[in-house]
């Protein structure tokens with residue numbers, strides 16, 4: 791098969807398999823026409839392995855979610871350390887897939903990360919780090935530099951952002967600050 795001819799957005803055999811395994815694993819496949827990094831991830835697995843059974847796909851989905859959550863946790867904790875001066879500790883844990891969590895449990899602080907698309911993992915992890923910094927260090931992070939009040943995470947057209955509680959403006963979440 792010529793890899794360049796496979797398109798996960800239109801390949802019928804792939805989409806049928808992807809929908810079936812997502813059902814089995816309680817996942818939403820998400821957008822199949824526009825940008826969807828999870829669809830691309832499944833497409834790569836399909837071209838490499840064919841119709842992998844759900845129980846073999848589950849650990850791959852979990853590993854990907856853990857890798858994304860870990861990357862964003864480190865990014866946000868690094869920012870929180872620089873901006874608060876606190877020695878914020880890393881806080882990620884996971885447990886393998888089972889009957890109750892078909893793609894395993896991934897936690898940042900006390901928050902469960904359930905997203906599978908990268909922009910959604912970024913937003914969930916940002917909120918998790920925010921809650922964790924508040925719960926463990928009794929500190930508001932991040933704080934709007936203009937209004938000196940807390941930001942909250944929002945996802946607008948796959949562009950994760952911090953929105954000021956004053957409601958007037960946003961700062962892109964993934965710009966290096």
Ligand SMILES: [Zn+2]
Pocket residue numbers: 934935936937938954955956959
């Ligand atoms: Zn503000």
